[in-house]
Amino acid sequence: MKASELRAKDLGGLDKELLELLKAQFSLRMQHATQQLGDTGQLRKVRRDIARVRTLMREKAVQK
Template sequence: MKASELRSKDATELGKELESLLRAQFNLRMQRATQQLSNTSQIGKVRRDIARVRTIMTETAGK
């Protein structure tokens, strides 16, 4: 997800997006632990998306 897409969302939508990304991260970690995850690069992508969302939330909170 691009930062420009995230900037167009309001705080509640960003919160929901963050929650879904955290759930996805948890599921990927469980899949990796049980040796069911074939594409491990997904974990890094989700982590970067979480960081993007949190950054945008911080930026909008300061305004």
């Protein structure tokens, strides 16, 4: 997910996106632990997306 796409969302949308990403991360971690995850690069992508969303949430909170 690109930062420009996330910047268009409000805090509620970012919060919703964060919850979805956290659920996806949990699912990927469980698949990895049970040797069912083929593409381990997905973990890295989701982790970075979570960081990106949290950064934008912090930026929006500081601006107000």
